Amino acid sequence: MHSLVTFLGKGRDDPKTGYRSARYRFPGGHERETAFFGLALAEQLAPQRLVVLGTAGSMWGVFVENLAVEGEEEEARLALLDAEPAARVDQGLLDRLQPLLSRAVGMEVLPRLIPYGRNAPEQRAILETVAEAVPSGKVSFDLTHAFRHLSMLGLVSAFMLERVGKLEIEGIWYGALEMTEGGVALVLRLDGLLAIQRWVDALDRYDATGHYGVFAPLLAADGVPADKTACLEEAAFHEQTQNLADARRKLLTFLPQLETSLPGASGIFQKRLAERLAWVRGADLAEHQRKLAYQYLARGDYLRAAIFGWEAFVSRQCLERGLDPQQFKEGREVAFETFEQELQAGQHEDRQREAYWMLKNLRNALVHGNAPSYPKFRQPLASADRLYKALEASFKRLLG
The missing domain is CATH 3.40.50 (Rossmann fold)
Structure with missing residues (x-):
């Protein structure tokens, strides 16, 4: 009706x-x-x-x-x-x-x-x-x-x-x-006012959830081809399933749409949208994961922040050691096990050692729902403020 x-x-x-x-x-x-x-x-x-x-x-x-x-x-x-x-x-x-x-x-x-x-x-x-x-x-x-x-x-x-x-x-x-x-x-x-409000609402929902699909219907309404807006939906799925390679591929397919002025309200907000997709411009997998870790931390999604922070650190270790970060047994597992051996041998400074164990324990606790054994690693889980600060400090020391 x-x-x-x-x-x-x-x-x-x-x-x-x-x-x-x-x-x-x-x-x-x-x-x-x-x-x-x-x-x-x-x-x-x-x-x-x-x-x-x-x-x-x-x-x-x-x-x-x-x-x-x-x-x-x-x-x-x-x-x-x-x-x-x-x-x-x-x-x-x-x-x-x-x-x-x-x-x-x-x-x-x-x-x-x-x-x-x-x-x-x-x-x-x-x-x-x-x-x-x-x-x-x-x-x-x-x-x-x-x-x-x-x-x-x-x-x-x-x-x-x-x-x-x-x-x-x-x-x-x-x-x-x-x-x-x-x-x-x-x-x-005055439908233009409504279109602007829809974009403001979509940006808020994206910042809260990280789901690119919220922009798809708004872009489609302003004439962006359906096959390109569908890339945003698919990219969101791949990112949420930790498949950054396919997420990045889909976003790179979409990004040329933002290189020329878009009509309607989409044109007002296309710079803001480009900023939120900027992580795909990173040089390598470690950089993509690092940027996403900080993005999820900023929106208070501590689970995804910890996951991407940990994966970014392991990817960087792989790249620095000439290992393939896309391989687990011969790449990622070897990288972090070697790093832990170096920690035991005293080859890394204390601050980096503390940040590594903090990030690993917090990541495991958030993924598996089990509290860390040591009190120092349990303390950040007592409040959002403590968890934010602990993750941020670990990211800065391990990821830059």
Whole structure:
């Protein structure tokens, strides 16, 4: 189901219609003259549900009188006209008039009373009202009327519904009464704001999870080929399964897309995205793993940070000893066993020895869920702050 959410303000430019009547031009050239932009937009979009939000002092009476036929729900209409000037309109009165509004508009109309949004509880109440009225499906928002701060809350509602309510935002609209061409007011789509919010949200989710796939639908919406955005999904899988070779190969296939300006909101954020993929530019496997270890440490993913930190150290030992870091028995196992023999022989400084045993014990504890035998290696596991500092110190001494 497609729902349109619109606001009803306190316009008094015209005693009969409230708002000043104007001719609006929609994208595509269609024009419509109306005093209530939300109704014209509903006619243009043809949603199945129209949600009208207004305060106790909004011009509900004028709105209803413009839609009602003579004699229809006369008692409720008179009660509404009396309540409106004193800002005493309540939800019960609006509910009595809902059938009238639905008949007149030709679709389900939900008139909903909202507070003025003067403080945080009232602002939350508005968001909850919108969420209750639009539980599923697609939703469009009209931000034209009402107090300016209520329009801002409407925009926040759109973001909230898409992220929390799992709804699809179809569009965000604004009837720009003062922006005219030849005396006709222009109708603007503000979907660009929604696209920017989606990118901000995706960056936050990536920084929390490290999953490149969150960017795929946003890039696809701005015209990046599907086979290239699919590389991000596949790279995330390979990285999470410790297959950095294939993860890097997929990202290198995608990265040329960031070498030219991208359209839409993607162009605003492509530099930020390139920064998050920069680890693939490292010279070798050890450097790739080192960069990822620090990235996961920064986002508080201590398990992956410890894993990549340990693997980066072993890879570096392999490369320095002429061993193949892609081989376990003849490469990685030989490298760290040889290093431990050198530690026992006193060939490395104390700080490096301490960092090595700390990293190895923390990595094993996090991977296997078993506390280290020695108290000094158990202590960092007592708090996030201690664990962060212990891993960071080990990385600096062993990885640079």
